[in-house]
Amino acid sequence: MWNDRGVTVEIDRDTLLLMLRRMWMIRNFELKVMEVHAAGEFTGAAHPYIGEEAVAVGACAALEDTDYIAGNHRSHGHPIAKGGRVDKAMAELYGRVDGYCKGKGGSMHLADYSIGILGESGILGSSVPVAVGAALAAHIKGEKFVSLAFFGDGASNQGALHESMNLAAVWNLPMIFLCENNQYAVTTSYAETVAVEHVSDRASAYNMPGILADGQDAIAMYEATSAAVKRARAGEGPTLIEGLTYRYEEHSLGLGRVRRGEYREQSEIDEWRKRDPLVILEDTLISQGIATREECDAINAETVEEVEQATDFARNSPFPEPEELFDDMWANPIPLP
Amino acid sequence: MAQTVFVEAINQAISEEMARDENVFIMGEDIRRAVYGATADLLNDFGEKRVLDTPLSENGFFGAAIGASLVGMRPIVETLTSFMWVGMDQLISQAAKMRYMFGGQATLPVVYRATMFYGGGSAAHHSDRSYPMFMNMPGIKIVVPSNPADMKGLLKAAVRDDDPTIVFEDGTLFGMRAEVPENSELPNGELVVPFGEAKTVREGADVTIVGIGGAVNHAAAAADQLAAEGISVEVIDPRTLVPFDKKAVLDSVEKTGRLVVADPAHKVCSAASEIASIVAEEGFWSLQAPIQKVASEQVHIPYTPSLEKHVYPDVEKILAAVRRTLDS
Ligand SMILES: Cc1ncc(C[n+]2csc(CCOP(=O)(O)OP(=O)(O)O)c2C)c(N)n1
Ligand SMILES: [Mg+2]
Numbered sequence: 099m100w101n102d103r104g105v106t107v108e109i110d111r112d113t114l115l116l117m118l119r120r121m122w123m124i125r126n127f128e129l130k131v132m133e134v135h136a137a138g139e140f141t142g143a144a145h146p147y148i149g150e151e152a153v154a155v156g157a158c159a160a161l162e163d164t165d166y167i168a169g170n171h172r173s174h175g176h177p178i179a180k181g182g183r184v185d186k187a188m189a190e191l192y193g194r195v196d197g198y199c200k201g202k203g204g205s206m207h208l209a210d211y212s213i214g215i216l217g218e219s220g221i222l223g224s225s226v227p228v229a230v231g232a233a234l235a236a237h238i239k240g241e242k243f244v245s246l247a248f249f250g251d252g253a254s255n256q257g258a259l260h261e262s263m264n265l266a267a268v269w270n271l272p273m274i275f276l277c278e279n280n281q282y283a284v285t286t287s288y289a290e291t292v293a294v295e296h297v298s299d300r301a302s303a304y305n306m307p308g309i310l311a312d313g314q315d316a317i318a319m320y321e322a323t324s325a326a327v328k329r330a331r332a333g334e335g336p337t338l339i340e341g342l343t344y345r346y347e348e349h350s351l352g353l354g355r356v357r358r359g360e361y362r363e364q365s366e367i368d369e370w371r372k373r374d375p376l377v378i379l380e381d382t383l384i385s386q387g388i389a390t391r392e393e394c395d396a397i398n399a400e401t402v403e404e405v406e407q408a409t410d411f412a413r414n415s416p417f418p419e420p421e422e423l424f425d426d427m428w429a430n431p432i433p434l435p
Numbered sequence: 436m437a438q439t440v441f442v443e444a445i446n447q448a449i450s451e452e453m454a455r456d457e458n459v460f461i462m463g464e465d466i467r468r469a470v471y472g473a474t475a476d477l478l479n480d481f482g483e484k485r486v487l488d489t490p491l492s493e494n495g496f497f498g499a500a501i502g503a504s505l506v507g508m509r510p511i512v513e514t515l516t517s518f519m520w521v522g523m524d525q526l527i528s529q530a531a532k533m534r535y536m537f538g539g540q541a542t543l544p545v546v547y548r549a550t551m552f553y554g555g556g557s558a559a560h561h562s563d564r565s566y567p568m569f570m571n572m573p574g575i576k577i578v579v580p581s582n583p584a585d586m587k588g589l590l591k592a593a594v595r596d597d598d599p600t601i602v603f604e605d606g607t608l609f610g611m612r613a614e615v616p617e618n619s620e621l622p623n624g625e626l627v628v629p630f631g632e633a634k635t636v637r638e639g640a641d642v643t644i645v646g647i648g649g650a651v652n653h654a655a656a657a658a659d660q661l662a663a664e665g666i667s668v669e670v671i672d673p674r675t676l677v678p679f680d681k682k683a684v685l686d687s688v689e690k691t692g693r694l695v696v697a698d699p700a701h702k703v704c705s706a707a708s709e710i711a712s713i714v715a716e717e718g719f720w721s722l723q724a725p726i727q728k729v730a731s732e733q734v735h736i737p738y739t740p741s742l743e744k745h746v747y748p749d750v751e752k753i754l755a756a757v758r759r760t761l762d763s
Contacts, residue, residue: 142556142738193556193739204558204738220560221517222491255490256521283491285468291490353470361468417741424734435703435733 107321117159117316121151122401124175130405135351140192144205147175149346152375153278154179156319160327166214166232168225169248171206173218182210185408194415201418223256230262233273244330246274252283254297263304272330275338280345285361298340306336313343314373344370439615441608444583445473448590462487463513497522501529504545516549516563530599531574546593552606562736564700566603576600577677581651584615588628605648630675633683639669642693647706650697650748657753685718692723693760697748702730724763727756
């Protein structure tokens, strides 16, 4: 049914609607985060994923709960895409005990081990070898789960990333390297810092397939990731996928110094806004007769409501008590020094 | 004297050194657009070749700075302490060890400006105060400025020093405004603060507090409160940890007989630990009470403000420590 766009993968209606729901969930979560952050309800950095929703949602829709992901500082989209809970995510941003990490991690460090989210890293490139380790375990134990690491175009220049790709390739691991190429690392453009035209071009150096996918199109991301997952589960080794996308908002909330337009043209932002991933998916669903306008709007409205409830949940959750400071340092606690 | 903000003092030092010596250049992430403020206008004034935005590759460009320094350049690298872990191999295996290992042939006038942003809800990955780890490794000079004037003068000294130096800039001070002398007011026409000379921030007779970086201001605030109670506190700022001005601390303890060390780093094997051990070994007979360390709890930095505020040294904890030295 996707033949008009050259897409060959089969996706059932439920999966498509779940993808749309998760994309709206991320969008509405991030809009709420921007609102409450501006109102001072919590402070610190938070990196909006607005504009990039299709990348994580399309990729994670190709995974099972038993598969693993690890991510980076732009961290809210990945767990929501993998099926994480927005109430626990929001409570974490508020620094409350009911948050995913009991308030200890915050915006950049969401994790949900119950559904294979190994955690988001604020140090860039640092979580990629960790994700490779999960794939190594699958390989050693002969199990069918796969592991996927999200990283940015900026982080694609880290040594850790290159060492990881080589490791995964020589060991033939069930690993997916997923670069979210939003074309900037803070204020530095892709072309200033990456020597190849596409991050996916680097795959050839590690003798693995490199796929360049349209990161604004959730179905294209799903298709690319499905192919990589299939390869990984069949024991054929790792794949590097680049989702070409764009960050609509500024690099981070709470980083007032860098102003819009100082490093990228408004016209460029406007062009990319025309390719809004939510519009692209909804147009496809409606034009293919998979969902009606009303059904799409209802999904949006339901996620608005769920995010609203999540925010109330976060606001009503208590802050950790001082006695909890040392909790969770050790699996087998030791006396304090 | 001009009132100057800490981050502007950094900028002045870099700018003056780049103007003075064409071998000085700076590199780091997003420095052309001065994301952290300290590199404002440098691109304009010194051009693209001397103001380099790097890829996100700390181990790579930390090492490139070393190599450039070996052949006559004087690089300044901007980074945050938390990103230094990625470049540790270059810092330790190369920067710290090359000169000695190669029998003195290698000279490495390279400066790493490592900002420590902590206390603002940045969580465990972005709040490191890691200078004690580098104290443990011979070969790197360590600078911990506590005010804008010292920041400027010590950074200028670091650029001129022929050894690798890490300047640990306390991010909690970035907005601090204080007097920095104008060059025209200075005898040499410039502000250069030599390494290894502690500063007596205030004189006192009953207790010595040695403060590190941002903790110096907490120590001074504690001293003010104690003065109102008739307790006379001497506050010492070592300004550089490597080299360390032992004499200043030992002389002060000889006078007061009591020592409190306030250090934002984790308390185990901290700068405070080292200073306490120096005084225990070499100033023991001056002491009238056990030495008190006030350093960060031995736990990672939690994101939530309700927990983070309990981790670091603050005025209350310093006051309590001073009282313990007086009670015993
Ligand atoms: C090791 C390391 N160096 C530097 C930083 C500071 N930093 C945070 S986000 C960022 C840009 C990241 O760009 P990219 O990987 O493309 O991800 P994006 O923010 O565009 O999603 C930088 C330099 C960091 N967090 N970790
Ligand atoms: Mg990017």
